[in-house]
Amino acid sequence: GAGVSQSPSNKVTEKGKDVELRCDPISGHTALYWYRQRLGQGLEFLIYFQGNSAPDKSGLPSDRFSAERTGESVSTLTIQRTQQEDSAVYLCASSVNKEKLFFGSGTQLSVL
Amino acid sequence: QQPVQSPQAVILREGEDAVINCSSSKALYSVHWYRQKHGEAPVFLMILLKGGEQKGHDKISASFNEKKQQSSLYLTASQLSYSGTYFCGTEDSGTYKYIFGTGTRLKVLA
Numbered sequence: 001g002a003g004v005s006q007s008p009s010n011k012v013t014e015k016g017k018d019v020e021l022r023c024d025p026i027s028g029h030t031a032l033y034w035y036r037q038r039l040g041q042g043l044e045f046l047i048y049f050q051g052n053s054a055p056d057k058s059g060l061p062s063d064r065f066s067a068e069r070t071g072e073s074v075s076t077l078t079i080q081r082t083q084q085e086d087s088a089v090y091l092c093a094s095s096v097n098k099e100k101l102f103f104g105s106g107t108q109l110s111v112l
Numbered sequence: 113q114q115p116v117q118s119p120q121a122v123i124l125r126e127g128e129d130a131v132i133n134c135s136s137s138k139a140l141y142s143v144h145w146y147r148q149k150h151g152e153a154p155v156f157l158m159i160l161l162k163g164g165e166q167k168g169h170d171k172i173s174a175s176f177n178e179k180k181q182q183s184s185l186y187l188t189a190s191q192l193s194y195s196g197t198y199f200c201g202t203e204d205s206g207t208y209k210y211i212f213g214t215g216t217r218l219k220v221l222a
Contacts, residue, residue: 033210043154045204045209045212058207058209059209099159100156101146102156105153
């Protein structure tokens with residue numbers, strides 16, 4: 001596609017429910033990143049994929065968070081048993097060679 | 113440990129200059145700069161790959177001091193469109209993480 005696509009753009013959920021956030025990177029970009037950005041804060045690294053492999057999962061905040069990537073394209077970030085502190089914008093970025101990251105517009109997650 | 117940026121926030125009048133600093137406690141092998149406008153995703157500005165490198169784009173330029181583990185972003189003759197939050201970014205050495213600095217909020221007033 002022309003850019004990194006994320007869906008949904010907004011998600012409102014109830015505390016305790018599971019959510020799935022999707023990222024469609026730019027075609028041919030082997031590197032894919034997930035970040036969390038709380039209101040007025042910086043970019044918190046969550047996970048990095050090189051191809052389908054995630055060599056570093058240490059940024060995931062808890063075991064309620066998981067991510068996968070299939071076919072070197074689409075990635076899904078899943079948050080189980082959501083908590084209010086999970087409310088944030090979740091940004092996905094992709095890159096060819098880590099020299100320039102292209103970001104999607106993000107998913108605004110609100111946990112009530 | 114994420115790079116620390118200074119200042120945290122700055123307000124300018126159109127036409128004024130600003131300098132944003134990015135300082136790391138770990139070795140920096142490359143530095144990227146991004147700008148994020150309110151409610152939007154970060155957008156890449158430039159990358160510096162080696163110490164001593166300086167780059168410029170329009171009236172925005174940057175330098176990279178590898179020895180001091182620092183980079184600076186220079187905005188000259190600022191325009192209203194420069195408003196936003198600026199982040200430096202780098203690969204966290206020894207890990208696979210790509211991390212961002214603490215951010216600098218810049219507001220340009222007419």
